[in-house]
Structure formats: C-alpha cells, structure tokens
Amino acid sequence: MSCDPFHRHDHAACHDRTLAAVDALCAERGLQFTPTRREVLDLLLRAPKALGAYDILAQLAGDGAKAPPVAYRALDFLVSNGFAHRLEKLNAYVACAHPGDAHLPAFLICRACDRVAEADAPRPLNKAAREQGFTIEGVVMEAVGLCPACADAAE
Template structure:
C-alpha cells in the first residue's frame, strides 16, 4: 500500500490538476463534463473531504445551480461511474478520486475521530487471482478501513 494521503500538499495545485485531468479524460472519452458535473467535482476537490450529497446540494443551491436532489445525484452518478469520485459506503458520502485515470482498486482509510478519509490503493492482482480460482468474477471493489488517523491517534 502506498500514497496514504495523510501528508500535507499544495491544495490549490491539486484542485487545478485534478480538474484539468478530468477535462482531458472527458474530452478523450467523449464524456460531457457539463457545468454542474464540473462544479460538483470542483466542490469535492476544494473541500477535500467526504461530503454527503445534501451537503453538496446546499452549495449548488447557494450558487443557484440547482436545489433538487436529482441534480446532485445525477452529477455524482456521472463522477462515480467514470472514476472521478468515489462513494464511501460506510458514510453515505462522496469523495473526489485521488487517482483519476489510473485503473485502481481503492482502499479508504476513515478516521472515526476527525472523519478524514484517505484514499490508498492495493494491487488487485492477489485478490483477483484468489477470487478467480473460485469462479467469482470481480467487477468492483470497496475496501473500507475504519480507525484512527495518525493525528487523532497522537491526540488521544
């Protein structure tokens, strides 16, 4: 496992880079990164945390973009289906993908104290081989690990 994500980083650059990558990927794959979809991704990137759909909707609403649930759920569906965001099932929350463009198997480290979610990756190879032996065809994986992040561990 690598890139655990609890380190500091240049956030403005990280947002800009991720948006550019998303634009390029959409252009290449003929996906429509419409204003609402783009703005939802931007919100997730700016906040840099797992957000509930209604939290995102509140932001959209305050900006006059839309105020009904389908607006945000449709955008999230697009972002999740196309690998720009992930759903954190244990929190019913959404997070911008930290590895856009890479075909990866996400592992989420969720701090129960501060709710920070770091995205790591695991090599799929071992798991896939093991499942293949039993005849199960892996399509998607969600690996969520809850506990205490380094900071909260120190604080406690």
C-alpha cells in the first residue's frame, strides 16, 4: 500500500495511484488541480528524493522559464491541502505518501542517498506541551541517518 523508497518496489504504481487519489480528492473538495499544480506533484512523485523549489522551477522550464513564485505557489497549494510535505531540515519538498488520510507526518532522511521515507509516528511532544500549558498546532519530526542500503554500503 504505502510507498517505501528505501526498498525496491513498483514505483510507477505508487505514482499513478497517488495522482489519481489527488485528482479524486480535489474533485470532491472543489479544489482546482490545475496543470502547474499537477505537474509539480508529478515531478515530486517521480523524483527519487526531495526537491527544492528551484529544482522544480528548473524542471518546469520546459514550458519556458518561470519565476520563483510559480513554484512556491504550487507547493503551497500541495502542502496546505496535504498532498505534499515540506522538509524543514532540507528546505525541500516531497509528495505525500497517503494523501487524504489524516496523519501526523514524520520523515526518515538518508544523508547518503537523499531518499526520504514518510513514517508513522506517535505524538511525542504532547506530554511536554501539556506540562507547560502549550497548545500544539503542528509538529515537525525529521530523522537524519542512513537507509538500509547506504548503511550496508558504508560497512
């Protein structure tokens, strides 16, 4: 079901399934899944790793050079609707592995191959926040390390 970039799998299927899911969600919610937005999500899904806004911009250039806001606006749309996530540690973006599912995203980032896996995680800060009277609205959880393949290669 879920896409695990650290292991071999039929990624074309993940790509197609996710795009179809986002198509359906946008139709359902009355969101405009415009060509630029679709193309950006497509690029994120095809890339083996997280893409920076300017990487995306460069790949959109087939249609002629675009200015930075083009990429940032499409990314804002995708992120704010839960179709993509921003990685704060990398200043980069990945397609969401479970669009439509409510989830608290967490990420495993391989520092060697730059691949990123989206993981399920508990809500570890709830206790600390409660003790301090802090109201949590959003959480960033990103682990950096080595994926299985790169750890093997490093031995």
